[in-house]
Amino acid sequence: MTETAESDDLGRRRVRVRERELLLAFEQWGPAYQNVAGDALRYVFEIAEATxxxxxxxxxHVxxxxxxxxxARTAEELRALGGQANAAAGAAFLAGEYDRARDLIDDARAYGTLxxxxxxxxHRFIAARSAGQEAVRSAAGTGTSRPDSNEPARADSAEPARADSAEPARADSKETARSGSKETTPVVTPAEPPAPASAT
Incomplete structure (x- = not known):
């Protein structure tokens, strides 16, 4: 994926994520404000800082x-859904299902987990891995040699390494974006892909 196409794709995804965030804010705050003030949307706009x-x-939409x-679902239910989406994104990534992984991290972002x-x-890490796998498949199909230094590791080889260590990604205790509360969720943390194994 070219840099321009990646930027366009992220832009479209960002709009869809924001729309979901607005719907979740409306779901969470709308009923109470409708009962008290009669105009739920006005308060939701303020809470969500909507343009x-x-x-x-x-x-x-309404x-x-x-x-x-x-x-409305509770904040805890929404955080749980975000954690599930984040974990499912990691599993999809490891299975080589890159488009699904990207959709799932969009879900995790909308729920406030990321x-x-x-x-x-x-998104950039998954796009790079996907492009590397496509290059490997393309090279294998044409009989050319495999790309060397820029080739990411196989999707089934290991979880991506954490940016700050050589350890694989693991569940980390982190603050959630929406509530600021601590929770433990599986997090696939982007890093430079490990060097490919040498062919023997």
């Missing part, structure tokens, strides 16, 4: 899809 374009989008939700910088780094 004018985002406000228009959410108003249209008008098309019905009013305020009757019940900070924006982590989300961007993970």
């Amino acid at each position: 004018e374009a985002e406000q228009s989008w959410l108003r249209e 008008a098309r899809n019905g009013g305020v939700p009757k019940t 900070f924006d910088g982590e989300w961007v780094r993970l």
